[in-house]
Amino acid sequence: MDAQLAVIGLGSIGSMALWQASRLSDSVVGFEAATPAHGRSAVGGDTRLFRMIYLGKPEYYPIIERSRDLWAELEAETGQDILTTTGGLSIGTANGSYINSLLDATRITGAEHHILSREDMAERYPQHNLRPDDCAIYDPRAGILRTDRAVSAAVAAAQENGATVLQNAPVDSITETDRGVVVTSGDRTWTFEKVIVASGGWSRRLMPDHLKAVTETHRIVLTWFIAQDGTQFSPENFPVFSRWYEERSMYGAPAVDGVTVKASVDGPLSGRARATSDPDAVPRELTREEVAKATDIVTEFFPGLIPTIARSDAFPDLFTEDRHPLLGRLDENSRVYCATGFSGKGFKMATGYGHIAAHEALGKQAIEGLDFVRPDRFKTR
Numbered sequence: 021m022d023a024q025l026a027v028i029g030l031g032s033i034g035s036m037a038l039w040q041a042s043r044l045s046d047s048v049v050g051f052e053a054a055t056p057a058h059g060r061s062a063v064g065g066d067t068r069l070f071r072m073i074y075l076g077k078p079e080y081y082p083i084i085e086r087s088r089d090l091w092a093e094l095e096a097e098t099g100q101d102i103l104t105t106t107g108g109l110s111i112g113t114a115n116g117s118y119i120n121s122l123l124d125a126t127r128i129t130g131a132e133h134h135i136l137s138r139e140d141m142a143e144r145y146p147q148h149n150l151r152p153d154d155c156a157i158y159d160p161r162a163g164i165l166r167t168d169r170a171v172s173a174a175v176a177a178a179q180e181n182g183a184t185v186l187q188n189a190p191v192d193s194i195t196e197t198d199r200g201v202v203v204t205s206g207d208r209t210w211t212f213e214k215v216i217v218a219s220g221g222w223s224r225r226l227m228p229d230h231l232k233a234v235t236e237t238h239r240i241v242l243t244w245f246i247a248q249d250g251t252q253f254s255p256e257n258f259p260v261f262s263r264w265y266e267e268r269s270m271y272g273a274p275a276v277d278g279v280t281v282k283a284s285v286d287g288p289l290s291g292r293a294r295a296t297s298d299p300d301a302v303p304r305e306l307t308r309e310e311v312a313k314a315t316d317i318v319t320e321f322f323p324g325l326i327p328t329i330a331r332s333d334a335f336p337d338l339f340t341e342d343r344h345p346l347l348g349r350l351d352e353n354s355r356v357y358c359a360t361g362f363s364g365k366g367f368k369m370a371t372g373y374g375h376i377a378a379h380e381a382l383g384k385q386a387i388e389g390l391d392f393v394r395p396d397r398f399k400t401r
Contacts, residue, residue, distance in 0.1 A: 022210040023047040023184070025382060026203055027218060028191050028226065031061045032167065032367045033359050034218030035174040036374025037381075039094070041216075042181035044382050049212070050175070050183060051205060053190035053222065057171040062220050062337040065242045067273045067282060068167055068367040069260045071108050072131045073122055073159045076365075077344075079389055081129040083372040088161070090371030091170075098173040101166070106274060107259035108162025111141070111148065114155040118264040122157050134158040145259070147252055149323050162260055164273045165367060174374075191219075194226050194356060201355045214381045216357045221299035221336030223360040228350065231358075234341040234398045236295040239302050240364050243314045244280040244331040248324050253281045262286070263321060270317050280330055283322065285314050299336035306332050339363040341398075347373060348380065348394040357381040358395045 024047035027038045035057075038050040057063055070088070074080055091103040112118035126133050136156040141148060145156075179185055186205070194215055195202045201215040217226050221237040247253040258274040264286070272283035296302050306314075311329060319327040338361045340346060346361040359377040366373065379385040391397065 021200060022212060023049045024213045025049070025216065026051060026201070026210065026212040026214075027216045028194070028203070029053070029217070029219035029222065029360075030056045030171070030175055030185065031063050031218065031220050032171060032370045033220070033362065033373050033377070034216070035171040035178075036090075036370045037216050037218055037359055037377040038178040038183055038185075038374075039174040039181075040374045040378035041382060042178040042183040044378060044384055046182045048178070048183040049210070050178065050185045051189045051191050051203070052185065052187050053219075055187050056175040056185070057168040059168070060335065062240065062335050062367070063167045063171050064335045065282075065333060066167060067276060068165045069108070069162070069262070069271060069273060070103055070165050070368045071159055071162045071260070071262075073108070073110060073126060073133055073157060073162070075118075075121055075125065077392060078125065078128040079392065080369070081131065083369050083376070086375065087369045087372035090375060091165070094170070094173055094177065094371060097177050100169050100173040102170045102173060103163050103165050104255055105161065105163040106255045108159035109136075109145065109148075109259050109261040110157045110159070111150070111154060111261060111263040112265060113151070113153050116265075119155060119157065126157075132160055134160070147258055147322060147324050148261075148263075149321055158259070164255065164260055164276065166276075167367060170370070191226065196355055214355050214357065216359050216377050216381050218359040218377070220360060220362075221302075221338050223338050223358075227358075230399055231346065231395060235346075235361055236339050237297070237299045237302075237336050238295055238339045238364070239334050240337055241306060241310060241334045242282065242284045242332065243306075243329050244282050245318055245322070245325040245327065246279055246330045247275055247281050248326060250275055250278045252324055254278065268313075268317050270321060281322075281325055283314070283318055283325065285310070285317060296336065302334055302336045304334050306334070337362065337364050337366075345373070345393050346395045347376060347390065348396070351396055351399065
């Protein structure tokens, strides 16, 4: 037996699982196909939004709460600034489905929030060009996560705790045996007691057929625009945001570099509907339709941004059929633990997911109430 646990993929979730596992065991190995925090994975794009008010199952809320605490622990352990609290705005039609769904969620979870009228918004956040019937929900605990910094910090912390990290070591196959799980990378093989698969858009290569059938690697497009006045769009003055209407939507983050504001299209025209069979060949260039849609929305939403895309990129992530992750063992007796399929929504909760994966894979703790993310929900089909 080469080690107790292997973590395959050291991106957003895998790096956090490695860090958490290194606190529980001195026999942990991480495999990374490239180098930790490389920009071609779902880690790319500098930042991700962190929000406590989440449009999804209320069962996610405890994971979000735990994740926020763990981001603070990672910062304290490594001395890195990872999560910057900016506040967050969810903007839409007053009494519309988006706003009402978010308010329903806050009633269940108890998440702190404030409702801002159109007049409140115009006074406090004039950067937004609002529609006549708009309102907003303000999330005071929302902020921005620095993705590359977070992953690098988690991997470094894991190594400091004694974990081994193998870079430029793509895993070709995993095979369960009576003795453990055999991992093959190039011309080498290892045997581990347990394995966590956290390879994001590349995970399908290591999945059984029934999970391949309910997952696709999708393309996530991000765009940035130059602010005419960088001060107006600084983290101190411009909260992270999500604006949602029936015909168009956009989310984004302040100018962490003082110049460029992340403002990316959400929904069907965002590029997420474009599946790809090869995550290594995700088209990085935007289509004409994607460029036109992004610039059109920015023109309406933000008169203080120059409506020409200053920077764009695209990254792969694994999406499941029901848009909930695959988090758990393949079955109750399996030595293989899935931590993938986060469907473009995983980074904010990466520390929480990593905590769950490490504790469950190592048999330290079983988390209740997560049937909706367990991989075996698809096995009966």
